[in-house]
Amino acid sequence: MRLRNVKNAKEIVSSSRYSIDATNRIDIDALFSNENPIHVEIGMGKGDFLIGMAEKYPDINFIGVERYESVLVRAVEKLEDKNLSNLRVVAMDALNIDGVLPKVVSVIYLNFSDPWPKKRHAKRRLTSEVFLKKYDAIFKSDAHIIMKTDNIGLFASSLERLSQYGYKFYKVNLDLAASDIDNVLTEYEKKFMSLGVKINYLDAVKNREK
């Protein structure tokens, strides 16, 4: 994502009532005060998907992870006029996610993740084994990843990695907009759809190892 130098982004993000401090492990009970399932979006960008999902599903708690405050600040600004008790955001690199989130997560969303097309950068893809191991540490029970992307290279590599890692595919679709799959649009998705680009989608589950 193109970064703009947003003045005071760090201060604006950290002072938002929606923001979680990433320096300590999160106390989930104190955060949401209910037992509702927790869904996490990694690389949430400017927040359209997460905000749309939190509005649509008030009985699910959503946590958005974004590594750049200069991007996250846009989501925080959109949230200012809203009153969503089931949404929080955290500025951090997902590489640290297992140090911040306890084993409470039901679903992880990966929307239009950076493709890192070069082989030498494959470990940086959010579906590389490096990240899949981190996700194992935060899933409450079965591991459940829902992904969408315009990028066929990232999609193919994700199918391969997830499959090798023990995930089974519940749904795979190569034209999300033409399907009847329940969907909330992201910023990137809106842009790609306006250009007629087809969106790839997968919904994959790995049963908890006994």
Ligand SMILES: C[S@@+](CC[C@H](N)C(=O)[O-])C[C@H]1O[C@@H](n2cnc3c(N)ncnc32)[C@H](O)[C@@H]1O
């Ligand atoms: C291409 S943008 C997509 C944004 C949004 N999900 C959408 O669909 O419109 C990818 C986002 O993922 C974030 N990101 C990439 N790697 C990350 C990581 N390791 N941890 C947290 N965020 C990450 C980037 O900063 C960027 O904002």
